Amino acid sequence: MCRFLMYMGEPVSMASLVTEPENSLIKQSYMAKERPEPLNGDGFGVAWYAPHISPKPAVFKSITPAWNNENLLDLARVTLSPCILAHVRAATSSTTVTMSNCHPFTWREMAFCHNGDIGGFQNIRRKLLSLLSDEAFNIVKGNTDSEHMFALYVDHFLRIPDRESNRAASMATALSTTIKDIAAMARAADPEEHCYINCAVTDGIHAVVAHCSTDPSYIDSLHIYTGERYACVKGRTQIISKQAASGAKIVLVASEPLTNDPGWHNVGLNKIMAIDADRSVISMSVKFEDPPAAAAG
Numbered sequence: 392m393c394r395f396l397m398y399m400g401e402p403v404s405m406a407s408l409v410t411e412p413e414n415s416l417i418k419q420s421y422m423a424k425e426r427p428e429p430l431n432g433d434g435f436g437v438a439w440y441a442p443h444i445s446p447k448p449a450v451f452k453s454i455t456p457a458w459n460n461e462n463l464l465d466l467a468r469v470t471l472s473p474c475i476l477a478h479v480r481a482a483t484s485s486t487t488v489t490m491s492n493c494h495p496f497t498w499r500e501m502a503f504c505h506n507g508d509i510g511g512f513q514n515i516r517r518k519l520l521s522l523l524s525d526e527a528f529n530i531v532k533g534n535t536d537s538e539h540m541f542a543l544y545v546d547h548f549l550r551i552p553d554r555e556s557n558r559a560a561s562m563a564t565a566l567s568t569t570i571k572d573i574a575a576m577a578r579a580a581d582p583e584e585h586c587y588i589n590c591a592v593t594d595g596i597h598a599v600v601a602h603c604s605t606d607p608s609y610i611d612s613l614h615i616y617t618g619e620r621y622a623c624v625k626g627r628t629q630i631i632s633k634q635a636a637s638g639a640k641i642v643l644v645a646s647e648p649l650t651n652d653p654g655w656h657n658v659g660l661n662k663i664m665a666i667d668a669d670r671s672v673i674s675m676s677v678k679f680e681d682p683p684a685a686a687a688g
Contacts, residue, residue: 392611393506394419394431395478395494396649397591399598399670400621400641405439405467407623409457409477412649420457420479425612425647432456433482434493435463438502439472440595446500448476448595452493474595478504483536491533496541498530503544503592505537506611506646507604510584512536515576519543537590544569544592559597559673563665566592566599567677574605574679589613591644598666600644602658603677613658616643617672640670 396416398408409416414424423429436452453460457479478494486492494504509515519539520528526549527542547565548554554561574586585606592599604610621641644664648655658664661677 392426392428392431392508392587393478393480393494393504394423394426394646395476395504395506395589395591396643396645397477397593397598397600398475398621398641398643399593399666400473400643402471402473403475403621404623405437405470405472405475405477407621408475408649409437409467410464411623414647414649416477416479416645417457417463419647423647428481431479431481432458433480433488434490435460435477435479436493436495436504437463437467437475437477438495438497439470439476440474441472442595446595448474448495448497448500448502450495450497450502452490454488454490454493474593474598476502476504476591476593478506483508486533486535489533492535492538494537496530496538498541498545500594501545501592502595503537503541503590505540505588505590506613507587507589509536509540509573509577509586509588511577511581512539514580514584515573518576519573522546524549540569540573540588540590541592543572547572558594559599559665559667562592562594562597562599563663563673563675566590566601567663567675570601570603570677571679578605587611589646593666596668598642600658600664600666601662601677603661603663605679607660610660612646614645614648614655615658615664615672616648616652616655617641617670618654642666642670642672
């Protein structure tokens, strides 16, 4: 499992999210509070957007632990962006610690990261790859379940004929279909396996976030905060609510709250949150098919 965060709003420094807060993503890389194993030291990655230069995200990844990478500290200190997606990795036993397995993964203007596990992934990997178009197939460079899931998402997104008319809704539809397809394949291969999917995908303007599990007894944490402005001053984060100030909205999603502010809310189980260009958030449910009933003996 892993930890991640996504910010959308007025440009902020990467450091104000990744390195400076009391419960920053770097802090979560070695002392996560809301998962059984506190260490997430199998590499990291961050994607950020500079829309005045290019619609495509810049990405910095490393297989070193986030807490021990001086380049990340220096980069975060001077980088401003209106959209940042950052991830610290805890590799599952079936995957290797390589650069190609570090999140976020990208395609065109989109960036994607995942916290969770597709149960029995090795049993469905060949089938999943056989479903992909050439373009989606060529996205996959590593052997994580996450990157394969992103490739399937890309195909589902490309199949939506009017996807640009309401891009956030199209992204949500594609992600919902992807998650349900993955869960169905995993269940068909082994009914005892479960899928745990916390993920986010953004194009720098719109985004979708999923908090899904086929196992109702467990899912990793995921939280959301919406407000008018975000800042981190001398290590103390300040999320200004819309009652307190006027200005552009921000949406902040994180595996663990960066602050003790009561404005953080849990993302509901089996929910997808679609974030539009104006940072409005719409929630939709993901309903998994019931497993087939056992035949009578």
